[in-house]
Amino acid sequence: MITFENVSKKYPDGTEALKEISFRVREGELLTLIGPSGCGKTTTMKMINRLIEPSEGSISINGEDISKMDPVKLRRNTGYVIQQIGLLPHMTIAENVALVPKLKKWPKEKYQKRVDELLDLVGLDPSVFRERYPFELSGGQQQRIGVIRALAGEPPVILMDEPFSALDPISREQLQDELVRLQQEIHKTIVFVTHDMDEAIKIADRIVIMKDGEILQIDDSDHILRRPANDFVREFIGEDRLSSDDDASLTARSLMMKRVAVARPTRGLAEGLELMKSYSVDSLYITDKDHHFQGVVFLDTLENYYRDEDKKLQDIMETDVSIVRPDVAYPSVAEIFSNPAVRTIPVVEDDKLVGLITRSSMMRGLAGMTQRHHREGGGANG
Amino acid sequence: MDEQSFFEIFIQTVMDRRIEILIALREHLVMSITSIIIATLISVPLGIFLSRRQKLAEPVITITALFQTIPSIALLAFMITIPFLGIGKDSAIVALTIYSLLPILRNTYTGLVGVDQSIIEAGKGMGMTSNQVMFKIRLRLALPVIMAGLRTATVITIGVTTLATFIGAGGLGDLIATGLGTLRKDLILAGAIPAALLALVFDGFLRWVERKATPRGIKKNI
Numbered sequence: 345m346i347t348f349e350n351v352s353k354k355y356p357d358g359t360e361a362l363k364e365i366s367f368r369v370r371e372g373e374l375l376t377l378i379g380p381s382g383c384g385k386t387t388t389m390k391m392i393n394r395l396i397e398p399s400e401g402s403i404s405i406n407g408e409d410i411s412k413m414d415p416v417k418l419r420r421n422t423g424y425v426i427q428q429i430g431l432l433p434h435m436t437i438a439e440n441v442a443l444v445p446k447l448k449k450w451p452k453e454k455y456q457k458r459v460d461e462l463l464d465l466v467g468l469d470p471s472v473f474r475e476r477y478p479f480e481l482s483g484g485q486q487q488r489i490g491v492i493r494a495l496a497g498e499p500p501v502i503l504m505d506e507p508f509s510a511l512d513p514i515s516r517e518q519l520q521d522e523l524v525r526l527q528q529e530i531h532k533t534i535v536f537v538t539h540d541m542d543e544a545i546k547i548a549d550r551i552v553i554m555k556d557g558e559i560l561q562i563d564d565s566d567h568i569l570r571r572p573a574n575d576f577v578r579e580f581i582g583e584d585r586l587s588s589d590d591d592a593s594l595t596a597r598s599l600m601m602k603r604v605a606v607a608r609p610t611r612g613l614a615e616g617l618e619l620m621k622s623y624s625v626d627s628l629y630i631t632d633k634d635h636h637f638q639g640v641v642f643l644d645t646l647e648n649y650y651r652d653e654d655k656k657l658q659d660i661m662e663t664d665v666s667i668v669r670p671d672v673a674y675p676s677v678a679e680i681f682s683n684p685a686v687r688t689i690p691v692v693e694d695d696k697l698v699g700l701i702t703r704s705s706m707m708r709g710l711a712g713m714t715q716r717h718h719r720e721g722g723g724a725n726g
Numbered sequence: 727m728d729e730q731s732f733f734e735i736f737i738q739t740v741m742d743r744r745i746e747i748l749i750a751l752r753e754h755l756v757m758s759i760t761s762i763i764i765a766t767l768i769s770v771p772l773g774i775f776l777s778r779r780q781k782l783a784e785p786v787i788t789i790t791a792l793f794q795t796i797p798s799i800a801l802l803a804f805m806i807t808i809p810f811l812g813i814g815k816d817s818a819i820v821a822l823t824i825y826s827l828l829p830i831l832r833n834t835y836t837g838l839v840g841v842d843q844s845i846i847e848a849g850k851g852m853g854m855t856s857n858q859v860m861f862k863i864r865l866r867l868a869l870p871v872i873m874a875g876l877r878t879a880t881v882i883t884i885g886v887t888t889l890a891t892f893i894g895a896g897g898l899g900d901l902i903a904t905g906l907g908t909l910r911k912d913l914i915l916a917g918a919i920p921a922a923l924l925a926l927v928f929d930g931f932l933r934w935v936e937r938k939a940t941p942r943g944i945k946k947n948i
Binding site: 393395416417418419420421422424426427428429430431432433434435436443444447477478479493494503 | 853
């Protein structure tokens, strides 16, 4: 459906962002472009709606060369979701979603109906959210609007530029799940840029691995995991996903849960208690807006201070906590758990909370029962 | 002359000269408002143009900043040497207009350029034309900043208009100049107080307009 033929991009300063790449996106598939930063994945995606023009080569959609199309028209028929969400802050949610239909001059009843339909599709009650403004929504809700805004004009092609990477881990997983579910209903052709291999494996029909402006491998995730094209791909997808389950490969990453109940340090104690109830957990992990790990609040501490209405979670959180990096091996994790007072171990990478090891998640990890589906497939054959 | 009796003299002066004060106030208003309107009509479109040609922005804004560094009285005096303008209101309006350009232009430009790039990219990526991006996104979001510039310009201009008297353009400066010449504090105040009140009233009015014109979704940021 979308065809790249020998597409290159050279900038005036001589840098080559793309080197004669050719590939096809099939109709109705979700294709992810993945690679380290600077590999050209975003450049490739932005060429599809002509936000960036190729220096050489041609791109066509359904056989029609896009360089001969009116870029404004092309963009109105191509959904676009970006990492920074980019909702228009001065417009209501309904106005934001109706933007492309209005640009395409749909009659009012038609686009109003469409807005309600789409809000329902992502589980946001239209009567509540229609008239709200973007700043009144959480990050996860805002990006849901970002996604349905891209769907509103019924475009056959949707481009998504790391749409979930700025969200907190829980919202990110939810939105990934929703996208997979949504795609089963709508069957759009989606080009999805990401740098997160877990995300790519979870959502993609096919994965394009790029490096330095070149395509290294295009295949479905199972084939890529089984037969990485070269050492770079092998390293990029991560040895822990490839190797079989011998003990040496057991690291904190494979023992942890990725869904962690997080809260901001400035939340009040009543809010904290609500969060614990809604996640059915007895501890909350305090992170700032950049997901930097700050401390832990346990249910019993919270209950002790509950009467003090002026206290915030940051005032009662425990900061002297044992943490591990994701690549720490199993014996070190077990060592920490040998202290009976340790209930959980946060897994922290670059100061950011990436997961949580509990005694039960460690047992599951040891038994090879990780929640990653690709691991089950790989393990059986390994 | 104690406090009480000076206050009485002042009130007496205001009562005696109320017609004169009202005429001066009207002249003052006409000159200030005309200059502000002309300056806005020049600066806002110019700001839009410069936001699209950012290389020109720095030199153009520097020129308007240079005008601002000329002492206002010198700028007024210089105008009367220009043929067709001469002594009177026309010269004053041209000088005051030049004087109001900078705050409006600078704020329009900064406001337009300062709009969050991700919002612009989203608009463009959804298929808005560059004019739609300008009028539906940039200008709407820059409005509070542009209005702040307009308010600054208004307050400055109403103040500087008091100097227009020295090139025979009238206004509340007439009363102040007469008061200075005859060493009468009451007359100086009879000109200065209405000028100050005028500035406050307009600033308040424009703030009200700004609030009305700011979309609800971005109000919390102000």
